Amino acid sequence: MFFPVFTSTENWREKSLRWLLAGVACTSLATLCAIMLFLFAEGLPVFAGYSPFSFFLGKFWYPTSEPPEFGILSLIAGSVSVMLLSTLIAVPLGVCTAAYLTEIAGGAVRRVVKPFIELLAALPSVVIGFFGMVVVAPFLQETFDLSTGLNLFNAALMLAFMSVPTICSVAEDALFAVPRSLREASLALGATRWETSVRMVLPAALSGISTAVMLGMSRAIGETMVVLMVAGGAAMLPGSVFDPVRPMPASIAAEMAEAPFRGEHYHALFAIGLVLFLFTLCFNLAASFISERYRHAGSSEL
Numbered sequence: 001m002f003f004p005v006f007t008s009t010e011n012w013r014e015k016s017l018r019w020l021l022a023g024v025a026c027t028s029l030a031t032l033c034a035i036m037l038f039l040f041a042e043g044l045p046v047f048a049g050y051s052p053f054s055f056f057l058g059k060f061w062y063p064t065s066e067p068p069e070f071g072i073l074s075l076i077a078g079s080v081s082v083m084l085l086s087t088l089i090a091v092p093l094g095v096c097t098a099a100y101l102t103e104i105a106g107g108a109v110r111r112v113v114k115p116f117i118e119l120l121a122a123l124p125s126v127v128i129g130f131f132g133m134v135v136v137a138p139f140l141q142e143t144f145d146l147s148t149g150l151n152l153f154n155a156a157l158m159l160a161f162m163s164v165p166t167i168c169s170v171a172e173d174a175l176f177a178v179p180r181s182l183r184e185a186s187l188a189l190g191a192t193r194w195e196t197s198v199r200m201v202l203p204a205a206l207s208g209i210s211t212a213v214m215l216g217m218s219r220a221i222g223e224t225m226v227v228l229m230v231a232g233g234a235a236m237l238p239g240s241v242f243d244p245v246r247p248m249p250a251s252i253a254a255e256m257a258e259a260p261f262r263g264e265h266y267h268a269l270f271a272i273g274l275v276l277f278l279f280t281l282c283f284n285l286a287a288s289f290i291s292e293r294y295r296h297a298g299s300s301e302l
Helices: 012-047 052-057 072-106 107-122 125-143 152-176 180-187 195-205 206-222 225-230 250-260 264-301
Strands: none
Touching: 052 072, 052 152, 072 107, 072 152, 072 195, 072 206, 072 250, 072 264, 107 152, 125 152, 125 225, 125 264, 152 206, 152 225, 180 195, 195 206, 206 225, 206 264, 225 250
């Protein structure tokens, strides 16, 4: 199904190009399959000596104790809580910025604002993490009288800062794709620009906006350096947004260099990577499903 079918009228250049594109597509698929197999091969052996129930529902992560404890419930809770809080912050900012650029801002303003938004996406994550440590953490600690400013809220703010450009760019493309005739028809019927944007444009672009949200969530749950620097590093179930947490990517990055090769700790970290991979895979599949569903719904309504 991945290889092209040729006709007698095609010349050798067209055939070569089609074979090349088919080969690139198959290479991408093969690479993804190889990564999945590698994660399964290195992660599943931990369950030979440790029960899946204790691994997924255990509250304590003490890989160097005797006997070691590999409960990742606190790590999952840290990742999910940081992702959800950052999404609550980033989605309104990203979608509203995209709506402003497409529906309100003039061409001159758009040419100035859009490059700055894209520049945010190009910032290295270690720079954003450094900003969270040096500037945001002391501010939170002094403002809210906390024991430490390296906590869940700090990590969510920095991840939202990173997710806004992705959400804004994808949502802006979706809003630009809405036919201009829909806007003109709504305005001709007496609707204001605000009513046209809220009741006509945004529902018509809901497919792309949903995809933007899912991509932003995937970015948040898979980010490593920022959460390693500003989340606090405490493998505990958070009781509030100001508690330190340790998301799954931070545990992998912090401990992989110290884990004995092919040891139980090593396999447990790969099992965490497998869980993280399945999380991001589910988000991307959900984004694809939502995009197709709303696209078909929008087409039938039009």
